[in-house]
Amino acid sequence: MKPAHQGSTRPLLTLVIPTRNEAGNVPELAERLSGALSGLDYRIVFIDDSSDETPEVIEELRRRDPRIRLIHRDEAEQRGGLSTAVIAGMELAESEYTCVMDADLQHPPEKVGEMLKVAQSSGADVVVASRYARGGGYAGLASPARRIISRGSRLLAKLVFSEARKTTDPLTGFFLVRTRAISGLQFRPTGFKVLLEILVCAPDLKVREIPFRFQPRRSGTSKATLRQGLEYLSHILSLFWYVPSAGRFWKFAMVGSSGVVVNMAVLISLVELAGADKTVAWMLAVGASIMSNFLLNNAFTWRDVRNASRIHFLMRGALSYPVAILALGANFAVYYPLKDAGHLFPTTMADYAYIPAALLGILAATAVNFTLNSQLVFRQ
Ligand code: GDD
Numbered sequence: 001m002k003p004a005h006q007g008s009t010r011p012l013l014t015l016v017i018p019t020r021n022e023a024g025n026v027p028e029l030a031e032r033l034s035g036a037l038s039g040l041d042y043r044i045v046f047i048d049d050s051s052d053e054t055p056e057v058i059e060e061l062r063r064r065d066p067r068i069r070l071i072h073r074d075e076a077e078q079r080g081g082l083s084t085a086v087i088a089g090m091e092l093a094e095s096e097y098t099c100v101m102d103a104d105l106q107h108p109p110e111k112v113g114e115m116l117k118v119a120q121s122s123g124a125d126v127v128v129a130s131r132y133a134r135g136g137g138y139a140g141l142a143s144p145a146r147r148i149i150s151r152g153s154r155l156l157a158k159l160v161f162s163e164a165r166k167t168t169d170p171l172t173g174f175f176l177v178r179t180r181a182i183s184g185l186q187f188r189p190t191g192f193k194v195l196l197e198i199l200v201c202a203p204d205l206k207v208r209e210i211p212f213r214f215q216p217r218r219s220g221t222s223k224a225t226l227r228q229g230l231e232y233l234s235h236i237l238s239l240f241w242y243v244p245s246a247g248r249f250w251k252f253a254m255v256g257s258s259g260v261v262v263n264m265a266v267l268i269s270l271v272e273l274a275g276a277d278k279t280v281a282w283m284l285a286v287g288a289s290i291m292s293n294f295l296l297n298n299a300f301t302w303r304d305v306r307n308a309s310r311i312h313f314l315m316r317g318a319l320s321y322p323v324a325i326l327a328l329g330a331n332f333a334v335y336y337p338l339k340d341a342g343h344l345f346p347t348t349m350a351d352y353a354y355i356p357a358a359l360l361g362i363l364a365a366t367a368v369n370f371t372l373n374s375q376l377v378f379r380q
């Protein structure tokens, strides 16, 4: 078979397919792709870490179809596992679009054309094939345990990263990207879930999704292990720490909690060690914690937002005081009417309404404070 267009023009699509012991699946995969994508200018890159005859099987397919390329990795490279295989494949793509999918036919090859069409018609940078979108399915996740882990991991990603909420399935291994949209990205080897890595590292990407039914594995066995579960957790942590914009709200909440410690430390030392007046000590303690919060938010939470000058930095710091006072106002506005709302609770707890009222007040203050800090104090 001849490729639709040969020569120096950019191909339309590259399929990046990681393989590890998939000899029983790749012939059917290649055939179904060729049927589903007939007439389109595509390439397939297999990134192979197999110890069985998969490379020979792919080599045989390649002889008949020059659109197929095989990268068989050496032992050292293989240690990087699935994610580095996917990343290596994506780095080779010279086409307009790149699609990542599994080799075991759990990702229906017939969906690729639809993903491409959505990308072309919507101008999206990323098209996700989602097991969790309406019309999709995850019956192919073999055991109930895998399903629970999949749901739990997805929930965690969405809770920590707002960018993961752009799709119902940020952990899917089946997605298509506009190659240029991610060409500047520096993938880290810890980037275990490649789609999540892309979404978090490039927060401005336009994302669309289509549903698909995750099929049972055709042949061979899953390579999912407990170690991969742990790698996933360390991936989440690494994204959180090393990508400045990632998980901003949680960074802000961490800084806020440290402010409580600063507040108490200053208050207690002024009163106990310096014999200060308790009201004055309280004011100084509040002032100190607002300042430490600002400094930490500047150095950590919004460290990617540059201060144009020293004056700019000082103005931001000064602005964080009225913002903190507004947040305090929001806290009070929630606390005051709710503190006596005993009728909302069972009679035995009626006298304690002030406690949940205070907690809700803190929540309101945090929300107001975070919003004003992102929109005003640390506006780019
Ligand atoms: N090159 C390479 N190296 N490929 C690998 C490796 C590896 O170390 N481990 C697995 N693969 C290939 C498999 O051959 C298959 O094509 C694909 O990666 C997915 O591996 P499976 O072992 O079939 O994983 P799974 O079906 O349990 O997990 C799938 O579902 C997850 C979500 O539930 C994958 O699509 C994951 O990416 C996805 O997150």
Ligand code: MN
Pocket: 102, 104, 106, 217, 222
């Ligand atoms: Mn699989």
